[in-house]
Amino acid sequence: xxxxxxxxxxxxxxxxxxxxxxxxxxxxxxxxxxxxxxxxxxxxxxxxxxxxxxxxxxxxxxxxxxxxxxxxxxxxxxxxxxxxxxxxxxxxxxxxxxxxxxxxxxxxxxxxxxxxxxxxxxxxxxxxxxxxxxxxxxxxxxxxxxxxxxxxxxxxxxxxxxxxxxxxxxxxxxxxxxxxxxxxxxxxxxxxxxxxxxxxxxxxxxxxxxxxxxxxxxxxxxxxxxxxxxxxxxxxxxxxxxxxxxxxxxxxxxxxxxxxxxxxxxxxxxxxxxxxxxxxxxxxxxxxxxxxxxxxxxxxxxxxxxxxxxxxxxxxxxxxxxxxxxxxxxxxxxxxxxxxxxxxxxxxxxxxxxxxxxxxxxxxxxxxxxxxxxxxxxxxxxxxxxxxxxxxxxxxxxxxxxxxxxxxxxxxxxxxxxxxxxxxxxxxxxxxxxxxxxxxxxxxxxxxxxxxxxxxxxxxxxxxxxxxxxxxxxxxxxxxxxxxxxx
Amino acid sequence: xxxxxxxxxxxxxxxxxxxxxxxxxxxxxxxxxxxxxxxxxxxxxxxxxxxxxxxxxxxxxxxxxxxxxxxxxxxxxxxxxxxxxxxxxxxxxxxxx
Numbered sequence: 122x123x124x125x126x127x128x129x130x131x132x133x134x135x136x137x138x139x140x141x142x143x144x145x146x147x148x149x150x151x152x153x154x155x156x157x158x159x160x161x162x163x164x165x166x167x168x169x170x171x172x173x174x175x176x177x178x179x180x181x182x183x184x185x186x187x188x189x190x191x192x193x194x195x196x197x198x199x200x201x202x203x204x205x206x207x208x209x210x211x212x213x214x215x216x217x218x219x220x221x222x223x224x225x226x227x228x229x230x231x232x233x234x235x236x237x238x239x240x241x242x243x244x245x246x247x248x249x250x251x252x253x254x255x256x257x258x259x260x261x262x263x264x265x266x267x268x269x270x271x272x273x274x275x276x277x278x279x280x281x282x283x284x285x286x287x288x289x290x291x292x293x294x295x296x297x298x299x300x301x302x303x304x305x306x307x308x309x310x311x312x313x314x315x316x317x318x319x320x321x322x323x324x325x326x327x328x329x330x331x332x333x334x335x336x337x338x339x340x341x342x343x344x345x346x347x348x349x350x351x352x353x354x355x356x357x358x359x360x361x362x363x364x365x366x367x368x369x370x371x372x373x374x375x376x377x378x379x380x381x382x383x384x385x386x387x388x389x390x391x392x393x394x395x396x397x398x399x400x401x402x403x404x405x406x407x408x409x410x411x412x413x414x415x416x417x418x419x420x421x422x423x424x425x426x427x428x429x430x431x432x433x434x435x436x437x438x439x440x441x442x443x444x445x446x447x448x449x450x451x452x453x454x455x456x457x458x459x460x461x462x463x464x465x466x467x468x469x470x471x472x473x474x475x476x477x478x479x480x481x482x483x484x485x486x487x488x489x490x491x492x493x494x495x496x497x498x499x500x501x502x503x504x505x506x507x508x509x510x511x512x513x514x515x516x517x518x519x520x521x522x523x524x525x526x527x528x529x530x531x532x533x534x535x536x537x538x539x540x541x542x543x544x545x546x547x548x549x550x551x552x553x554x555x556x557x558x559x560x561x562x563x564x565x566x567x568x569x570x571x572x573x574x575x576x577x578x579x580x581x582x583x584x585x586x587x588x589x590x591x592x593x594x595x596x597x598x599x600x601x602x603x604x605x606x607x608x
Numbered sequence: 609x610x611x612x613x614x615x616x617x618x619x620x621x622x623x624x625x626x627x628x629x630x631x632x633x634x635x636x637x638x639x640x641x642x643x644x645x646x647x648x649x650x651x652x653x654x655x656x657x658x659x660x661x662x663x664x665x666x667x668x669x670x671x672x673x674x675x676x677x678x679x680x681x682x683x684x685x686x687x688x689x690x691x692x693x694x695x696x697x698x699x700x701x702x703x704x705x
Contacts, residue, residue, distance in 0.1 A: 206683070207683075219687075220687055221683070221686060221687060222683075223680040223683030223684050223686075223687065224680050224683070316663055316664060317664045317666070330661060330662050330663070356669070356671065359668060359669055360662075360664065360666065362664060362666060422652070424648075425648065425649055425652055427645075428645060428646045428648055428649050429649065431642065431646070432646060432649075439623065443624075446624070447689065448689075448698050448699070448701065449687075449688060449689075449696055449698065450684075450687040450688060450689070451687075451689070452689075453689035453690070459699050459700065459701060460624070462699055463624040464621075464624050464625060464626040465626070467623075467624055467625050468625055468626045468627070471625075476623075476625055476627075476635075477635065477638065477639070479623050479625065480616070480619055480620065480623060480625070480635065480639060481639065481642065483619050483622055483623045484611065484615075484619055484639070484643070487619065487622070493650070494646060494649075496659055497649050497650070497652075497654060498646075498649060499659030499660055499661055500652075500654035500657045500658070500659045500660075501649055501652050501654060502659070502660040503654075503657050503658060503659060503660040504652065504654070504657060506660055506663060538638055538641075538642065539641055539642055539645055542642075553663075554663060555663030555664060580663075580664075
């Protein structure tokens with residue numbers, strides 16, 4: 122009897138190959154789990170039961186024929202800002218409530234080509250703007266470790282779905298921490314690859330110079346496998362990099378015992394971190410000292426990252442979201458006058474946080490404020506990037522906390538936007554610099570809430586980031602299974 | 609206040625958004641608080657620092673200008689708010705000359 126609650130993608134692939142389980146069983150088990158726990162967690166916006174079972178039957182036929190693919194028969198979920206042809210892509214916004222994706226994102230094409238099965242679309246903060254998934258226009262998602270708490274965001278649905286085993290993996294998007302922070306809050310692995318490594322074609326744009334698609338899974342190996350499938354150059358995305366993609370799984374095995382030079386940025390550790398969390402993280406660092414050279418480094422412009430980000434990201438969002446005007450698709454409010462139609466469609470279609478950011482972006486770009494806000498932030502971004510480039514002359518990788526606190530309560534920060542923004546302080550610099558970063562769980566607080574660390578690497582050294590995460594996972598040697606699964 | 613109620617209304621118009629009085633007042637306070645926080649950037653010396661708009665050193669790629677079939681017309685029509693046969697009805701978006 123297979124225990125589906127502890128199954129990884131790699132284990133499932135072996136069982137499928139040996140004929141011990143079928144893809145259909147795997148998908149039915151996943152759907153059963155969704156029916157059981159999702160009424161409480163609410164990770165999914167849309168479940169494609171029929172489509173998933175059909176794809177599983179097809180996968181089973183291919184497996185019987187002996188066909189080999191990297192993810193053949195594996196059920197995963199997709200954040201609802203990534204297009205799957207024929208399924209809704211709402212971005213958790215009323216303005217796209219009835220939008221059905223007319224084409225596949227490149228990542229979806231790649232996953233499909235390797236036989237992955239899409240279970241459904243996961244909840245997010247509207248247009249990926251938020252850190253708690255409370256900004257979804259439909260409903261908030263709850264943290265599987267404590268239903269009173271947020272799963273993080275914006276990819277909170279994906280993180281919660283993987284943590285509660287409603288699918289073996291997921292894809293999210295990360296603009297300022299939207300994969301790593303929810304992964305940390307839900308006790309799963311989540312990775313933001315180097316900007317340009319994964320095609321963004323078919324990802325609904327929020328802030329184009331920061332957005333990146335990345336994987337969630339319960340183990341580093343599964344994360345590496347998912348990244349392997351989605352990474353690579355795509356002519357449909359002009360920011361997609363023409364780089365050779367290494368064999369990530371092979372790479373992390375080769376680096377299993379490699380000694381790295383790891384930098385701990387003092388600005389991160391000197392800031393206000395929950396003391397219990399800090400203790401758990403420092404214990405891990407002590408253990409890492411056995412193999413690795415650990416040294417303190419400085420990233421002097423860290424304290425300016427949140428301000429820089431919340432100017433640049435809204436400025437880009439202001440421009441990207443101009444397309445939602447009620448004209449050719451999406452929600453249209455009735456009005457006789459054109460300008461009124463635009464205003465009413467957008468006023469009714471967008472939620473509070475999205476409007477707040479559009480306004481901030483417009484202000485930062487407007488005449489008289491452009492130099493003081495947008496241009497200034499873009500220059501400080503150079504300094505933040507430079508901090509990292511200097512650090513990587515001394516160290517191979519950087520290790521930090523992912524969040525300043527464990528998951529907070531639903532409602533705790535939603536009425537104070539600035540407090541919510543500050544919760545992204547450790548993840549934002551990585552996006553501003555375009556670097557790869559991963560969140561890997563390392564322990565639990567006395568309240569049974571997950572604690573994670575973040576490994577950051579140089580541009581296009583995603584294999585190093587995964588390798589350190591793999592070593593940390595081995596060192597921690599613990600399965601993170603929320604109690605809701607044994608109820 | 610870093611931003612006035614009038615400015616909020618003016619920017620809302622530029623954003624093609626509208627807010628009632630209560631919403632606009634709350635937004636003025638929230639935005640002011642956030643803009644005050646942004647002021648910390650003014651203390652950073654950025655003399656002779658070039659802005660970064662993009663972290664990758666890639667140039668805009670070019671491709672051949674070839675005609676390719678577009679297979680998603682039916683799917684796109686399904687998303688239109690209003691249709692007339694196979695045409696999307698849109699409000700008049702240009703002024704009469």
